[in-house]
Amino acid sequence: MTPLLEARGLSKFFPARDGKGLVRAVNDVSLSLAEGETLGIVGESGCGKSTLARMLMRLIEPSGGKVLFQGEDLLSLSRAAMRQKRRDIQIVFQDPYASLDPRMNIAQIIAEPLDIHGIGSTAERAAKVKDLIALVGLDPASATRYPHEFSGGQRQRIGIARAIALEPRLVVLDEPVSALDVSIQSQILNLLDDLKLRLRLSYVFISHDLSVVQHVSDRVAVMYLGRIVEEGPADAVLGAPKHPYTQALISAIPEIDSTRRKTHVLLPGDPPNPEDVPPGCAFNPRCPIAQEICRRDEPPLRSSGASRARCHFVDEA
Amino acid sequence: MSEHALLRVDGLTVGFSTEQGPVRVVEDVSFELKAGHTLGLVGESGCGKSVTAQTIMRLLPSPPSRIDAGRILFDGKDLAAATQREMQKIRGDRIGMVFQEPMTSLNPTLRIGEQIAEPLMLHRGQRRAEADEQVIGVLKQVGIGNAERRLLQYPHELSGGLRQRVMIAMAIICKPKLLIADEPTTALDVTIQAQIMELLKALQKELGLAVLLITHDLGMVAEMCETIAVMYAGRIVETGRTVDVFANPHHPYTYGLLTSSPRRARKGERLPSIPGLVPPPGARGQGCSFAARCPNVLERCRIDAPPLIALGKDAAACWNPVP
Numbered sequence: 001m002t003p004l005l006e007a008r009g010l011s012k013f014f015p016a017r018d019g020k021g022l023v024r025a026v027n028d029v030s031l032s033l034a035e036g037e038t039l040g041i042v043g044e045s046g047c048g049k050s051t052l053a054r055m056l057m058r059l060i061e062p063s064g065g066k067v068l069f070q071g072e073d074l075l076s077l078s079r080a081a082m083r084q085k086r087r088d089i090q091i092v093f094q095d096p097y098a099s100l101d102p103r104m105n106i107a108q109i110i111a112e113p114l115d116i117h118g119i120g121s122t123a124e125r126a127a128k129v130k131d132l133i134a135l136v137g138l139d140p141a142s143a144t145r146y147p148h149e150f151s152g153g154q155r156q157r158i159g160i161a162r163a164i165a166l167e168p169r170l171v172v173l174d175e176p177v178s179a180l181d182v183s184i185q186s187q188i189l190n191l192l193d194d195l196k197l198r199l200r201l202s203y204v205f206i207s208h209d210l211s212v213v214q215h216v217s218d219r220v221a222v223m224y225l226g227r228i229v230e231e232g233p234a235d236a237v238l239g240a241p242k243h244p245y246t247q248a249l250i251s252a253i254p255e256i257d258s259t260r261r262k263t264h265v266l267l268p269g270d271p272p273n274p275e276d277v278p279p280g281c282a283f284n285p286r287c288p289i290a291q292e293i294c295r296r297d298e299p300p301l302r303s304s305g306a307s308r309a310r311c312h313f314v315d316e317a
Numbered sequence: 318m319s320e321h322a323l324l325r326v327d328g329l330t331v332g333f334s335t336e337q338g339p340v341r342v343v344e345d346v347s348f349e350l351k352a353g354h355t356l357g358l359v360g361e362s363g364c365g366k367s368v369t370a371q372t373i374m375r376l377l378p379s380p381p382s383r384i385d386a387g388r389i390l391f392d393g394k395d396l397a398a399a400t401q402r403e404m405q406k407i408r409g410d411r412i413g414m415v416f417q418e419p420m421t422s423l424n425p426t427l428r429i430g431e432q433i434a435e436p437l438m439l440h441r442g443q444r445r446a447e448a449d450e451q452v453i454g455v456l457k458q459v460g461i462g463n464a465e466r467r468l469l470q471y472p473h474e475l476s477g478g479l480r481q482r483v484m485i486a487m488a489i490i491c492k493p494k495l496l497i498a499d500e501p502t503t504a505l506d507v508t509i510q511a512q513i514m515e516l517l518k519a520l521q522k523e524l525g526l527a528v529l530l531i532t533h534d535l536g537m538v539a540e541m542c543e544t545i546a547v548m549y550a551g552r553i554v555e556t557g558r559t560v561d562v563f564a565n566p567h568h569p570y571t572y573g574l575l576t577s578s579p580r581r582a583r584k585g586e587r588l589p590s591i592p593g594l595v596p597p598p599g600a601r602g603q604g605c606s607f608a609a610r611c612p613n614v615l616e617r618c619r620i621d622a623p624p625l626i627a628l629g630k631d632a633a634a635c636w637n638p639v640p
Contacts, residue, residue, distance in 0.1 A: 044506035151594050152362075181361035181533065186577035186590035193587065208507065215579035215588070235584075252511035254536030256563055256575065261540070266515060267508045270476040 002071040003032040004202050005056065005170055010065035012051050016275040023274050025051045027226040028065070033170070033219075038196070038203040040217030040234060042210060042249070046274055047223040049206045053172050056204060057089045058082055069170070087117055090163040094175035096155030100147040106133070106158055107143040113165045132161040137191060153184035160191065164199060172204045177212060189216065210250060214238045222246050225274055225282040232307025242309035244287050281312070289313055322349035322390070323494055323527050324373070329387035329397070331365075331372050333598075334380055340599040341385070342368050344551045350544075352494060355521065355528040357538030357559065360548035361574075363595055366531045369548070370499050372397075373529075374414060375404045391495070410440040413488030417500035419480035423472040429483055430468030436491045455486045458523075460516055478509035482516065489520060496521075499531040514541065535574065539563060547571050550596055550606035552622075557631020567633035567640075569613045605636070613637040 012026040026048040033039045041049045054060040056067055058074050067074045069089065077085060090113075093099040100109055107129050114125045133140055136157040147155055156176060163171050173192070177185040189212065195201060207213050213220060217234040222243065230243040241247045248265040255261040267286045272278055278285055284294040293312050301308040304315060331343040343365040350356045358366045371377050373389050375396060389396040391412065396404070408414070416422045424432060433455060434448035443451075449468070456464035459482040472480055481501065488496055498517065502510040518541060521528050530542055538545050538559060546556040547568065555568040566572040573591040582588045593610040596602070605611070608618040615637050625632040 044508065153594065181595075182535075182574055183361060183577055183591040184594070186579070186588035187592070189579065190587050190590060210507075211578065211580040215582060215584060248508060252507045253580075254511075254514065254534060254540045256536050256539045256578070256580070258539065258560065264511045264515065266512055270478055270509065271506070 001034070003068075004035045004037075004070060005031075005033040005204070006066075006068040007031045007052075007056060008066040008068070010052070010055055010067065011063050012048075012055060012060060013063045018275075021275055024226045024277065025274065026055065026062075029223075029226075029228055030065075031221055031228070031231070033202055033204060035169075036196075036200065036202055037218045038205055038216050040205045040207065040213035040220040041223060042207060042213050042220060043223035044208060044249075044271060046225075046271060048226040048274075049223050050174055052223070053091070053174050053204060053206050057086065057091060057172055059091070084117075087166045088169045089172070090166065090168040090170075091172040091174060092156070092159050092163045092176050094178050096152055096159050096179065097147075099159055100155060102147055105144050105146050106138070106150075109147070109158060110161045110165055113162060117166060119166070128165070132165055135164075135195070136161040137187075151184075152180050153188060156180065156188055157191065160188075160195070164195060164201070167199065168201070170202050170204065172206070174206045175208070176205075178207065178209065185212070192216070210238060210253060222249070225271065225277055227282060227310060228301065229283065229311070230307060230309040231301070232305075236306040240305070242304045242307060242314050243283075243311050244289055245283050246309075248288075281310070321351055323352040323392060324529070325349040325388075325390040326369075326373065327388045327390065329369065329372065329389065330385040331368055331377075332383050332385045334383070335599075337599065339383075341601075342382075342551055342598050343372065346387070346548075346551075346553055348546050348553065348556065350495070350527050350529060352527050353521075353525045354544070355530065355542040357530045357532060357542035357545045358548060359532055359535060359538055359545060361533055361595060363550075363597070364548040365551040366548050367499055370497050370529065370531045374408060374412065374497060375399065375401070406440070409436040409487070409493075410491045411493050412495045412497060413491070413493040415481070415484050415488050415496065415498040415501045417503050419477065419484045419504075420472065422484060423480060425472055427471070428468065429470050429472070429475070433468075433483065433486050433490060436487060440491050451490065452486075455490045456483075458489070458520070459483075459486045460512075461486070476509075477505050478512060481505060481509075481513055485513075485516065485520070489524060489526070492524065493526070495527045495529065497529045497531070500533070501530075502537065503532070503534070517541065535563075535578070536580075547574070550601050551598065552606065552634060553625065554607065554635070555631060555633040556625065561630040565629060565631075567628045567631065567638040568607075568635050569611050569637075569639055570607050571633070572639045573610075573612075605634070613639070 008030050010029045014023045016023050043049045055062045110129045110132050111125055138157050177188050205216050220234045220237040221228050221231040224245050230246045248267045251265040269286055280295045281299055284290040299310050299312045301310045302314045327347050329346045332339050332341045360366045384397050430452055433452045437443045437448045453464045461467055461482050502513045542559050545559040545562050546553045549570050555571045576589040591610050604619040605622050608614050617636050623634045623636045625634045
């Protein structure tokens with residue numbers, strides 16, 4: 001079966017600040033997402049996860065590679081055709097404060113995609129907006145209110161209503177709950193789960209929070225400095241991580257339950273500057289098990305069990 | 318209450334004057350922290366935890382903020398009644414502070430060395446040149462390698478993790494008795510967060526610091542703090558030894574927070590969640606502020622705000638606690 005979404009060798013290079021070098025924000029990433037699945041993408045700031053998300057829906061033009069949606073190459077589409085295609089691919093951003101126009105009321109914000117794509121009559125659109133407001137759990141009376149009158153969690157519901165207005169097949173969620181408090185976060189995660197079943201959606205779920213990703217994802221890809229370093233079924237990647245970076249990420253989470261607490265694998269230093277990626281494996285300066293070969297040769301993604309990991313010592317790791 | 322508390326906050330009530338009139342943000346908050354111990358003050362945005370911390374340091378401008386009632390006894394002295402001049406002598410000397418966002422707390426136009434030396438010049442009357450040796454020492458203590466070179470750098474040349482280490486260096490250079498850390502790792506990536514947490518733990522032991530940790534991260538409290546105070550809508554709703562509170566939370570809010578974390582839920586299952594929203598200050602109404610969201614609510618809860626009641630090994634402000 002054709003995957004719903006496939007990235008093949010996708011890259012994005014930006015000129016470095018010194019004008020000479022290249023920043024490999026996303027470097028040769030290949031992924032696929034089956035219909036009805038949730039693909040989690042995790043990594044720390046600057047790893048390229050948001051750039052990747054934007055390329056998947058062509059909000060950023062890739063420097064190389066392909067994005068196939070239902071088998072069709074999105075990069076070959078004209079502007080007009082791409083605009084049509086966006087009906088099927090929508091995005092929800094992290095910051096519900098910055099992504100809603102403060103001068104539009106809620107009904108206008110949610111209706112905007114319907115207006116742009118000229119869907120239905122005025123009356124039909126109004127009815128649809130009303131349905132959407134109820135569907136995401138907002139008070140119907142709030143339709144004429146403005147974004148500043150809502151809390152963060154409610155604003156994220158508005159962003160979600162706008163994203164699903166066109167009945168997309170795929171929704172890219174870029175840190176959708178990172179700005180929210182725990183008690184609100186679980187409400188939004190439940191809402192996303194309900195909508196997925198009801199509207200038969202597929203998700204690309206970007207987050208730095210491994211516990212959230214583990215809860216929502218079928219498959220997970222871990223990124224470090226523009227590369228996928230580990231990828232596979234969520235339970236395998238997060239339950240039995242193969243790459244030393246994934247292992248360190250998981251062990252770094254402070255654990256409430258003292259019986260499950262592990263010693264933190266402390267990574268020394270900071271992630272290197274993406275303008276100046278070390279030779280060999282990009283993770284080698286921080287890696288607890290790095291050897292000579294890691295400073296020299298970049299490892300390929302190797303299969304190990306159900307997942308793939310970019311490490312020379314994947315079997316020993 | 319113990320005689321040996323280094324910090325004892327007693328009935329602290331803080332209000333703000335707003336265009337809509339005065340609003341209570343922190344209400345009747347009491348806790349104590351012994352020398353060398355750690356207390357985690359946790360809660361979600363707007364619960365009053367940062368206002369509590371900033372009031373202890375007397376960092377909030379007045380007006381609009383105002384201490385309406387209560388005492389803040391630090392080493393026997395009531396900071397709530399202290400003058401700003403007295404506070405200046407205490408801040409950075411006997412009480413160190415670390416904030417969430419090191420980029421906005423450091424002066425962008427001053428080299429790191431100058432900033433770390435400042436408390437020594439201010440509180441110990443040292444001249445800049447004399448301070449260098451101690452500054453290099455403290456940089457090493459907080460795990461910043463290549464200290465001699467770092468002294469000459471500006472904050473923007475450092476990563477977020479290094480900036481937070483610089484903040485910590487400034488906070489401990491005068492060897493304070495108390496460190497107040499307000500969301501010290503929230504702005505950092507998880508691998509850097511783990512580094513800073515380990516550093517704080519190590520320093521706490523090494524220097525015998527008392528630490529008041531303000532955070533929304535329950536995991537961090539579990540790993541760092543002996544005691545915990547959970548805040549909701551301006552009040553402490555549950556407090557006790559961290560292990561006891563986490564093992565057997567009595568307040569329905571604490572219980573909800575612990576169970577709604579996706580960490581505990583089984584995959585694909587609905588997350589238990591707390592319905593509704595935190596009431597904003599000024600709309601907390603009569604009775605218990607959590608009543609409108611509470612699964613255990615009784616008629617009494619809507620009328621009568623419960624005090625902290627001793628329950629098992631901890632104390633919860635609840636008329637109908639989780640058994």
